[in-house]
Amino acid sequence: MAHVEEKLTAENFPAAPEKATLEGKNKFVGFWLFLGGETVLFASLFATFLALRNSNAGGATTQEMFELPLTFAATMLLLFSSITSVYAMYHMKNYSFGKMQLWLGITVLLGLGFLILEIYEFYHYVHAFEFTIQSSALGSAFYVLVGTHGLHVAFGLCWITTLIVRNSKRGLSLYNAPKYYVASLYWHFIDVVWVFIFTVVYLMGMVG
Amino acid sequence: MSTLTQKKGAGAVIWDYLTTVDHKKIAILYLIAGGFFFLLGGLEALIIRIQLAIPNNDFVTAGFYNEVMTMHGTTMIFLAAMPLLFALMNAVVPLQIGARDVSFPFLNSLGFWLFFFGGVFLNLSWFLGGAPDAGWTSYASLAVESPGHGVDFYILGLQVSGLGTLIAGINFLATIINMRAPGMTYMRMPLFTWTTFVASALILFAFPALTVGLALLMFDRLFGTAFFDPALGGNTVIYEHLFWIFGHPEVYILILPAFGVFSEIIPVFARKRLFGYSSMVFATVLIGFLGFMVWAHHMFTTGLGPIANAIFAVATMAIAVPTGIKVFNWLFTIWGGSIKFTSPMIWAVSFIPSFVMGGVTGVQLAAAPADYQFHDTYFVVAHFHYVIIGGVVFGILAGSIYWWPTMFGKMLDEVMNKITFVLFFIGFHLTFFIQHFIGLNGLPRRVFTYLPGQGFDTSNFISSIGAFLMAAGTIVLLINIIYTSIKGEKVGTDPWGDGRTLEWAISSPPPEYNFKQTPLIRGLDPLWIEKMEGKKEMTPAEPLADIHMPNGSILPFIVSLGLFIAVFGLMYREDYGWGLPVIIVGFLITFGAMFFRSILDDHGYHIHKEDLIDEDKGGRA
Amino acid sequence: MRKRLTKWRLIPLLAVLTLVLAGCGEPFLSTLQPAGEVADIQYDLMVLSTLIMVVVIAVVVVIFIYVVLRFRRRKGEENNIPVQVEGNHKLEIIWTVIPILLLIVLTVPVVTATFKLAEVDAIEDENRKPEEAIVVNVKANLYWWEFEYPDYGIVTSQDLIVPTDEKVYFNLISSDVKHSFWIPAIGGKMDTNTENVNKMWLEFDSDRMDQVDPTGYFYGKCAELCGPSHGLMDFKVKPLPRAEFDQWISDMEGAKVVATSDVAKQGEQLFEEKGCIACHAVSPTDERPAAARTAPNLATFGERARVAGILEHNEENVRAWLNDPETLKPGNKMTGTYPKLSDQELDALTEYLMELKVSNK
Amino acid sequence: MAKGHNSATQNIDLIYRRKKNAEEMKHQVVSFAMMIFFTIVAFVAVGYEGIGEWFKVPFILLLAVVQVIFQLYYFMHMSHKGHEAPKFFLFSGVFVAVLTVLALVTISWW
């Protein structure tokens, strides 16, 4: 890339802006690699959870604690935040910066809602069932797995918010397009993990 | 630009290294830090061998022995062997693929500083109430029970340095995927690059398992969780699995780059193309792949049941096949060649029988029922020192000598190199060969002493003598390094004369931008191809143009420093009131620096065409 | 050149030397001198695998020596450029297939033996007759071993007594951290986990009982790092012919603690006063639950092979142990749990302890 | 470089690209709808008493896997070209992940 900056317009904006520069390409590949590693990270936590899922040490069982409506609401929030971030990327490709920002903003709000639900849920288990991270191996495995995911959500929220704020006055460029793109990849990945969490932890926990 | 670096004062040099994002300087940082930790680990090995030289010895106490033994293994694996390999990779891989830089110069530096601070943190345990003492594997039951903060140092230190390793791995992968020069297809990549690639992939997939294993241990020790508390339904075998899911690939993370080093050195000094290049690549990938399916061979005696044991036994043995392919390819590279016995070549050829001896005992260990006898005895200690020293350490030594000109522009003294070799080689076999029999005769490993009259006395004494020969060899190497850095003469391009790959196509050491013009690659061993056509240089793939360079940054150092501070807080949270604020301050520093990095635009700078031409005229190589 | 040759010559020399030294292994503790069926199976596998490995090493070394000597760059060859061979499919297939064949030769007995050594169904078998196949519950503790015979309701520590020529089944568990149960001359090890029971079997061959040490024992060891005194967590194994074993069992079942001499009686009293009894049982029919048995059962202490598993069994060492266990076994769980003992108290306790026997001999 | 193109072709290019993007977006909305549908099915299956327990677990796992494939291929564009390396490394990760889970659910309790 020559460093003579050329004015970007909808016309000359590249079809794959995230990979239009060498830096972008590197970010793109590097981030996917990172996601490969994250897969193993979460798999290790899932595996631990599965090995300990019946180790409630006399405390409440997952069947007693988990409730479909709460999990369903959380799931919907997160799933919808996935499609909103797809919309954001759609607008990025079309070089409509404002719309992209808007959709990302909605994504953040949905994510925030999810996080609040999760915090409420943890609070509820602790107080209604005395189910804590220390009360049994099941408790440890549950909170660490779901909590790690929650931390990822929180980190993603901070990240996307930073992007929105930092670039609000600058508009879209080939410098920040890859940043937006990998943030959205990250967000989808969080969603992928959640699909397994609600299936393996909650639904399977309710089946027994 | 580079003229400036010549006349800097000490402070400026230090600042330069603290902020550097240049892979060549990061290589030197890795070399120095890794070398230091190697000496430390070696010193610990000497303490082990002194203590075990005679029965009922009281040179060190039982508790201290366990600390030394644990720190020896941990230091050698995480803080010496891997970083030293990273030094070689950083110095060479970008050059071998004809790249100006790595994909993520900033992250490259971050990776180093995380490793460094993690290592320093781990070793501070010596001064702060005692080092970890549960073995380098730190199995859950013992590690959870271990009093004091030793094991916390282990957990947190490895967590921080492991993060650095993971980052380094991702960086190499992205670099090799994205930054290859025109014409450098995957199947034209030198084998050192290939093995770096596969080893980095192993890092990417193995380290997260370690991260989780350590995190669970940390939660149990510091936050009262119950992962490994049988009374609350916990299960320590989970830790064993997670550790070895990481741990076995880890040994291939170590050995594959060493294989790569030998695959570079042997063709150069046999003056013959690597025999069976594509099968070498295939074998490398296959070893990496199989490496993930065999971890339970470390757990044959855990009681996993005959089905699991049988499956893992057979899978493990399968790895002998691709490794054998490599061994024979090396032998047949030499066959028909014209060997020049420089010291890198001497290390490389003596690696072959040494490593095979260690490899075949590995296959014996894989025979599950026999392993019920071998497991946790000195037979295992003998096995892994044979593969690690005969493979990895020989590889690091060979590679460091071979690429010393690339890193420092000078050659180590060959006579001293050969003295080092003789002492180290003899010492190595003397120390570890006999340990096979110590183990077979019934001595478990990790014992701080043994009682007389059980048949271990003479053999342990002999083993200890060998360790001192290795130490002597190492000291000669140190003298050599000091001597060379004072006296040694500058060398020019292709100092070994028979270089085949791209790092020898440019000056030693290379300029900061590596290649003035990206070279055009026309096949395997690109420099050799050009040489055979009578040319001295690579054909450029692009016209001379401005070169884009990344800016240096102190942020990686600060990010790592923040974590270093935070882990102190984490560890002392329950003991002292200042624990919590320190955690917060630490994380604020880290995340603050990251935040800063992400909102501050850093477009780097350019070296202008005119300056490049000037430099040519100036006659600076 | 000369220098290099002498260097290479050193290696076989060293190898021979070490092989000679290897002969020094002690028969009561060496895996190379098996004394039971399990160790035999394992030894055979070790020999088979070693043979295969020697072949592999030999092939590699022969080629190695040939190429290294033959293809040196001699004087006058400085500008010699060898033919750049790309590879050779035939050769590559050969060195892929031959190792596979060698490995198949190895895997077959490996898999068979793996399953054979895991045949422990008898433990759960309702119809198992203790006269033919006994079960021993092994509990590993920091740094001592407890052996419970559930068929007979008796408990002993440190010294394992077993019948010869029949399968002995073991249930293995740990009470604190992980250990590993290993009798090298009799068979491979198995870990004692903290959360579940592991099962294994061993067999002690009467024909080879002459391999025991001068006092009549095989040596057992802890093979998993478990703390400072891991290296001292030894136990001893005494195999007895079935008749003698049955005699021992009945002695154990009928054992009564009776101190004879005055000094011993005094010791018996001290044993209670000083709180030893809180941890140590002195009756082999200890009915407390396993978790409450926090110290070695001393019912047979007078007949032990060793004091605390490591020291020669004499009064001097018992005194030394009671006086200061910490220096003898760093980190052990007895240190500091009882008041300091005077010389006279030590004498009395020693006397008492040495009288604790079950055999009528 | 921009001067090299004339604006007419650029416009056609733009219209074409817009259309393609819109079409892709349509696919994504459809796959999203299906994901929501699968999720509802999974929740209903678990909540509904009439179905055998043995059936539920494999069934909801299958639904999860399908959903994830949607995410990866449509939302994260893994089907597009230029994703060879991501695909390879993600699936390698999945491979290790599956081994890990498999091991810990089978041989850590016995």
Ligand code: HEA
């Ligand atoms: C660089 C490090 C390295 C390497 C390369 C290896 C390589 C191998 N290792 Fe090793 N190993 C360790 C480092 C390494 N290991 C460490 C550190 C431990 C101990 C950890 C601890 O507990 O602390 C260990 C422990 C260990 C165990 C567990 C022992 C126990 O604790 O009970 C086993 C068991 O299967 C094993 C097997 C193998 C095998 C089969 C190979 C194979 O990859 C070897 C393959 C090579 C060859 C076989 C030689 C060349 C081949 C030919 C010439 C072809 C023909 C050969 C045949 C037909 C046999 N290793």
Ligand code: HEA
């Ligand atoms: C890369 C890995 C690596 C390397 C290179 C080494 C190198 C050596 N190791 Fe290591 N070792 C391990 C990895 C390694 N080891 C591991 C993983 C364990 C298992 C730990 C565990 O059980 O948890 C182990 C365990 C281990 C044991 C068993 C301990 C026990 O079970 O109780 C022994 C015993 O002999 C031993 C010896 C040696 C020796 C003599 C060397 C020699 O090769 C060292 C040679 C180097 C030197 C001698 C350096 C010279 C130093 C100086 C000259 C000092 C100068 C000093 C300054 C200037 C500061 N090692």
Ligand code: CUA
């Ligand atoms: Cu018990 Cu080692």
Ligand SMILES: [Cu+2]
């Ligand atoms: Cu291994």
